[in-house]
Amino acid sequence: MPSATPDIVFAGLGAASGLGYGKASLIDGLLAGRDVFGTLQRPGRQAPEGVAPFLGIEMAEPPSLLTARVERTVGFGARVAVAVVDEAWREAGLDTVAPERIGLVVGGSNLFSREQALLARDYAARPNFLPPRAGHAYLDSEIGGLLANTFAIRGFTLGVGAASASGAVAVMQAADAIRSGRVDACIALGALQDVSAMDLLGMRALGALGAPRFADCPGQACRPFDRDHDGFVFGESCAALVLRRADQAGPGYGSLVGAAQVADGQRGPEPDGAGQRRAIAQALVQAGLRPGDVDYVNAHATSTPKGDDVEAETLAASGLGHAWVNATKSVIGHGLAAAGAIEVAAVLLQMRAGRLHPTRNLDHPIAPPLRHVIGAAQPHQARVALKTSFGFGGIDTAMVIRGAP
Amino acid sequence: MDRDTILAVIVGQIREVVPELADRPITESESMAELGLDSIERSEIIMNTLEAIGLDLPMVQMHGPKNLGELADLLHAKRHA
Numbered sequence: 263m264p265s266a267t268p269d270i271v272f273a274g275l276g277a278a279s280g281l282g283y284g285k286a287s288l289i290d291g292l293l294a295g296r297d298v299f300g301t302l303q304r305p306g307r308q309a310p311e312g313v314a315p316f317l318g319i320e321m322a323e324p325p326s327l328l329t330a331r332v333e334r335t336v337g338f339g340a341r342v343a344v345a346v347v348d349e350a351w352r353e354a355g356l357d358t359v360a361p362e363r364i365g366l367v368v369g370g371s372n373l374f375s376r377e378q379a380l381l382a383r384d385y386a387a388r389p390n391f392l393p394p395r396a397g398h399a400y401l402d403s404e405i406g407g408l409l410a411n412t413f414a415i416r417g418f419t420l421g422v423g424a425a426s427a428s429g430a431v432a433v434m435q436a437a438d439a440i441r442s443g444r445v446d447a448c449i450a451l452g453a454l455q456d457v458s459a460m461d462l463l464g465m466r467a468l469g470a471l472g473a474p475r476f477a478d479c480p481g482q483a484c485r486p487f488d489r490d491h492d493g494f495v496f497g498e499s500c501a502a503l504v505l506r507r508a509d510q511a512g513p514g515y516g517s518l519v520g521a522a523q524v525a526d527g528q529r530g531p532e533p534d535g536a537g538q539r540r541a542i543a544q545a546l547v548q549a550g551l552r553p554g555d556v557d558y559v560n561a562h563a564t565s566t567p568k569g570d571d572v573e574a575e576t577l578a579a580s581g582l583g584h585a586w587v588n589a590t591k592s593v594i595g596h597g598l599a600a601a602g603a604i605e606v607a608a609v610l611l612q613m614r615a616g617r618l619h620p621t622r623n624l625d626h627p628i629a630p631p632l633r634h635v636i637g638a639a640q641p642h643q644a645r646v647a648l649k650t651s652f653g654f655g656g657i658d659t660a661m662v663i664r665g666a667p
Numbered sequence: 668m669d670r671d672t673i674l675a676v677i678v679g680q681i682r683e684v685v686p687e688l689a690d691r692p693i694t695e696s697e698s699m700a701e702l703g704l705d706s707i708e709r710s711e712i713i714m715n716t717l718e719a720i721g722l723d724l725p726m727v728q729m730h731g732p733k734n735l736g737e738l739a740d741l742l743h744a745k746r747h748a
Contacts, residue, residue: 330686391718394710 274354369432370599430602452603497595
């Protein structure tokens, strides 16, 4: 008999970012601290005339894995999702799992706004000729539908929206689905957030978007925990993590031993230290660990002044001042819906590599002091990692990951 | 625009929507369902054809034809109505 509450392991992962497609490009680029920032160029995402350009990172076209007939009907973010799930699926050996025992949780909402803006532009003058697929493909369920149509997923598909914490919440929901016995394996996808120019203008108006100070040197604009940080910088990304029962899949990359999501009562972007501390404390209690057991923190760290300040206070106040800290967004930008998932992938790959990537542009760390990885990759075999992810709307999450023995 | 030109537009749209049919001969006695097209593909092909031949008609008026030849006849008749 399988145990009632199985241990959950990460059995496979797939990733795509400005560093390239595949886990090797992600870990190599992170450890090298590659600079791939530039100006956003994708149609529907460029700043209108007279407005300062948007800085960020865009990725290459995904490998062509669908038939030509299907591919022509599928948007960019959905094709990227197929690529990362294909990588994770094969690594995790999901072909050996009964399709009815495989689930999928897609993290992210409003995933296609750039493509919808292009449709609105292209069909404004000929609305009767809008392609019929526009009637279903505008829904975020398009990703789950396409993935289950492409891969043998017959347990369930589900979408979860938690703003910038969506990818992290997808991982937690996938773990819950396995623990509850609903499925034996579950894919958590941090979906590509295909932002439109309007989305970016809104976030600029909100004061969340970085760049004014570094408009001429995009590579320096994203600087989490640095005193000159002035806002987040968007970066396209997408990642899939395959969670499985340890008793069926072996140790994989490591185990999810604690996870917590709390509501802190904020409506908009305001970070809330009390909520963040509560999420971290709950995740550690669930893991049966103390703060002193954590030796690596992959921070949410978006490079917004308020967000970084509050998170640094949170980490110090949570007794994590001794642990190594880095900010993956300093290398790949902020993928919004995808962030929490690709940053979990970054944790797992760093654990396997025995090295931690540097936080780029961290010239003058803000207070309170944390043990930042600065300048070059740090040799360190992380045993217990904490991953924080926070989202607009008062969403605070923390996950505790124990490395494979 | 004569009826055979409209038929050629339909066949061209079929090959656009289903690239796998690029090299397969397509005759007017065949239906789109027989060619393996699903309902969304069939709708897209008809809408693309309507736009290509300059007809702005509700899709509901496109029901009835049993094969590509009959569809071309119907579109030809609408265009010259």
